[in-house]
Amino acid sequence: MGVAAIESLIEVLRATPSSTAMETVEVVRKEKAKLLASTPNPLPLLAGADLFEQYLLRSLRGPTAEGSTGSSASDRVLSFEQTRQHLLDNKQLFAQRAKMARDNIALWGSRYVSDGRIVLTAGGSRTVTKILLRAAADPSKHFKVIYVVDGRNRRSDVAVAQLRAAGLEVETISPHKVAYVLANQKQINLVLVGTEVVMQNGGIISGMGTAQLAHLTKTVKGGIRRFYVAAETHKICRKTPIAYPMVNRVGVRQKDVSKFDNIGVDPAPDDAAALLAEQDEVDYTDPELIDGFITEQGVKMASAIWEMVDVYL
Amino acid sequence: MAPSQATHVPNLDNLIKSLNSLPLEASIESLIFLLKRRQVTGDECAKATAHVLRQVVAKSKWNDVDQLLSRVQSAGSRLARAAPLEPVIGNIVRRVLGLIRDEASEDRNVDDLASEAASDIQSLAPSAPSPQKAAPAPVRPPPTVVSTGLQVSKSMFNLLSVAETGDTPVTGASTPLSQAQTASVHALRSEVMDGIEEILDEINQADDQIAGFADIQIHPGDYVLAYQPSRTVERFLVKAASKRRFTVIIAGLESRNHDAITEPPYAALRKRLNAAGVNTINLASNGLMAYIPRVNKVIFGAKAVYQNGGLLVDSGCCIAAQAAHEYLKPVIVLCPVYKFCPEDPSDEVSRGELGNPSSYVSYADGPEVDALEVENTVTDYIPPELVDVYLTNLGPQTQHHLASILADHYKTEDITLGLALQLGEP
């Protein structure tokens, strides 16, 4: 999603006749707002769009700022015009890099899959699938997968089918069984999920049920289990959910359960349409519950996410 | 002829003495085999690694920073691979790599100032994909990716950046040899070697520095449980004893030398503590739980601290930590900063290292040797939840600060060393 936002903004850039830098930025901002408003869960887009905007803005600050800090590693800072041209020229490259990032994550993540153990996962993340497939390619590693499927999330079914096709032993369970399975399957030592968005405090906003999984991983007794999130760094979103209902506060439009609006008030039909469909609803998982993020730049602690955002600013 | 001389058995001291006379490869190799034969273990590993890497910097042939980095990296990962359960080795290698990067970038900056005009030479380097003429030269070499094909950078802008990631290696782009640089190789060499000296000093002083915090951590009248006190812990307790009146409960068995088998465990430590007026109680491991309610804090040393705050420790510590956790007694872990690893514990760590079964069953006991499979794990992994304070040579830390300590001491580029090890192709 984030990459899609970037791609659409590049198209905007292409369509905008080259004018002054500030003007261009304005156009991009406007388009970005439009883009975000178009969906009830703008967070994934926001992460990509923000990245794009910041990259553009950075060129305005110019190379001098860069030279003094001396911290940015692989990146030289171009002039605004160069930046623009670079972005227009390399749309494919970015998509390709996003894919490569996933490959790198698979490389890092497969280390965390242990021989003879069981991985518990949910949500149908492609990144997670990739990690598991990569781990399965190692002939010295035999592991099993328990997949939490709820019957509505099609992506989970696809993922399960892919894993099975690769010869992995996969068992599916419904979300009700998570606590039961965690308590009884002592071989589970890794709970692995993907996410759409990583918040800058190290929490994640991901498919409904993720938080439950994380909580249960920490609280169900027996053995050392780790809860890991696989996510590319461009999924980091510069927002921190602070107050309840957290996901709504950061701009996700989904049904607010706290309103108990089943009696008396008929929700306006347009409102209902603007909300997230139930199967797409998201929840927020606290960084305390997350043992680490598997990113293409290595495995980070939740507390390190904030520092990465710092670099990015 | 004095029989006292001539211990032929190779050890760290002999190695360090002989380092200057040995060819580089031979000294690396000697250390590798000392590690493999377990003739250098634990804290000694850090020191030995630093000494040998110093030789690498001093003796190997290199003309620019990249070459130096790759020399250190390859020697370092060979050492680290020799003893997979001594993560300290990898840490020291990373420290040295980071040191080289720092020194190199300082040099560059000086160079840049001195020869701003001449910097055009550098743009002769293989050009970046940008069609425009490359703007000012990069300030630092891009990350070198030596032993893996993995691109590592610490910017989120990765995705959009100009630099090619992955397809073409970017090393060398910034390191053409100007004559000024040839001269600076010499300077760099001595600076890096000085830096390694500093790391060595840090290693040597760490225990004392940690002991410096003893009187803050230990209060008068405390009952302190020390589980299998390591040398670091011993020094800490002795230092505390000079300032405070408290009681030390020593648990676990001393596993060091067979010569002193007749002595009660930790006799030397107890003597020193008693001399300072501190009471000591020796405890069999199975009496641990009974004493925990009376104890104020539990102290032990760690072999390594992972980025998630988990610990690699001598086996048995986990029981003490768990007991303390159960009774809400603080667990203080003594661990110098050089033992902090920018990695997560691998499976090998959680599985633990297996020692010689003879610690539990004598090989002379025929029926048992035949009938039993004795697994003697000599290391334990302690999950971060069980640890309250990490007492480093920089002062006490909590789990949340580990990330920043790691960020201060290691360059993100060097963390891959860990992955290179895992993929482990020689």
Add this chain to the structure above:
Amino acid sequence: MSSKQGGKGGAAAGKAKKPAKAGTDEKREDVLQAVILADSFQDRFKPFTLETPRCLLPLVNVPVIEYTLEFLASNGVQEVFIYCGAHSESIEQYIRESLRWSPGSILSPFSSLEFIRVSDAHSIGDFLRDLDKRAIIAGDFILVHGDLVANIQLDAALAKHRARREANRDACMTMVLRSVGEQPHRAARARGITPVFVVDPTTGRCLQYEETHPLQSEHHLVLDPAVFSHGEFEIRSDLIDCGIDICTPDILALWSESFDYELPRKNFLHGVLKDWELNGKMLFTEILDDGYAARASNLQMYDCISKDVLERWTLPFVPDSNLVHGQTYRRIKGGSYAEDHVVIERGAKVTQSALGRGTTVQTGSVVSRSVIGKRCKIGKNVRIENSYIWDDAVVGDGTSIFHSIVAGSVVVGANCRIPEGSLISFNVHLDNGIQLPSKPPARISLLSDEQQRAETDVSLVGKGGKGALYQVVTEEEESDDEDGVKRDPAILQSSLIYSLEGLNLSTSSISTLASEDGYGSDDEISTAASLQGSDFGQTRDRLSSFASDDASKPDSFHADAVSGLVDALRADDDDFDSAKLEFMGLRLANNASDSAMRRAIAVAFVRRAAELLTPPHGALEPTRAAERALAAKAGAVKFIREVGVGGDSVAQQADFALAVQKALLAVKDLEPARAGTLLAALLQQLYSLDVLEEDGILAWWADERAAEGEGMNKLREKCRVLVEWLENADEEESSEEEEEEDDDDEDEEDDD
């Protein structure tokens, strides 16, 4: 170092030389030298050693010599000399190609490593005499064998050795030994020959050395009287001799002086200790109670050490230390080790094993407590237990391999069965569905003993197979016929599984393993000796008793004679004369006394009779057994009469009866009641064969020695009926004989 051609007179010269050598000794004190004997002139590892020297055979996928070299390196040895015998080229090539050991390599932990070839060497003794000539040894050196696996530190032993040498020039060797306790131990079982060290526990000085093994028919040792004069001593048979000797150069001179010594222990050590008064040399032991040290000196030790390595007793010499260049072992689940590129398919189970690089184990297979080399292909549903499979072997689907060695590049077809103890040498092919015999286990090789290509035995390896039964050429059969004592204990050591089965040991001689040696000598002396033993020090010893006769007593006579006679009695043919001749020859050779002969004959016949009582030999009744034993062979009776009893006097007859009684008491597996019945039957039989006369038996009955001790008394009581009958019946012997027999039978029924 000049007098090499020493005869016996060289001892004095050796002494005289010492001061001269002292200078060189100390000059190079700081350089530790070691000598590796890389050939042991044995064929215990055949057929494998037909192509590869023993020290290059893989032990847990590492050539054995690597363990030895690494052991020396870990002890800080700097100069190494390797003596190679057979296959010396391949050993040299291996070392030269090794990154780590190659003599010129800067990586080598040794400052020098030299090969020494001795063209006409036929024993280890030749090597050491050659070493003496070369004068390359400057000071103390470590002598090891090329099949040593040890993780011990020699520092302490070295220091002690030096201190002793400083104190006394004659203290010239320290043997490092590992104690394995008094209980049965797999390493002790595997070593075949049990070394027995008589040691002064305070100084560690070795006073006497003997070897025992289960195949010898006489299970006792003779202590040198000098030992008793020494004061406190221990007799230890609980030691593994790992062949690590710390020597001074004087030792080499000793070798040179005795040109006929071949083996470092059996000949050299034994001899030097025996001649202590002549040469004045003192040899010491260093007995270790921890650490690991053993020699892969035979297949059973190979088996044992491999297991010890997998169980990590040998730490740091374990697979995941990766001490050899390029190894990449990691610990995996199930207590196993695997290198990179090992594929264990889903559904395959590998426990407590090691798998080399590139090996594949397909689904459904179970590998346990085994070692599998590099690049092996293990098919589906294969079972491999306790086995050693070397590099590049292929095992077909559904095959089972139990406790066997399958050497490099062997191809085993599908659905084969390789039972315990099989040895399959390099490049052999087995067709599908081959079932190898289990008794005796097969040894299959492409080569015959003369290094020729053997003709393929299709009945054994199948149509598509390659290889033939490897015939073990030992003197086993011959020696059995000639004289029992020369049965070579090597037979025990050449198989993978320790077994006394099929070696034609009499049951009685197994039983003698336990403790029956009481009859090895006169009772009084035996008791006295054990008393002395307990006075002087503990008897830490698996031999439950030991005999100490007069030093002059020819004990070997008894052993040889008894086994010779028993074998002759057992033989199917009717020829007893040759046994007789042999016996007389032995008697002359050993100058045996009459009583010794009497004893030997009594023991032999009693053993035979007792043997006949047991099921494998027909489970005869005592009467029949006695008759068969005594009368089956023509001439035997005469032999007993003339040689066994040796005269007509009543005293001699009584003595013989007494000897029979004692011999019966010594037969272990016989309950006393039955033994008594047998005694009665034997005496009666002897009586009716006119060997013993009435008076003789009565004199025996009256003899108080016959009633000494409970056991003797019990036996004696059983003969009361016989004696009473003898006393009463003067004339009508023949008619009452049957009655007596009936009595006997009744007796038996009562007992049951």
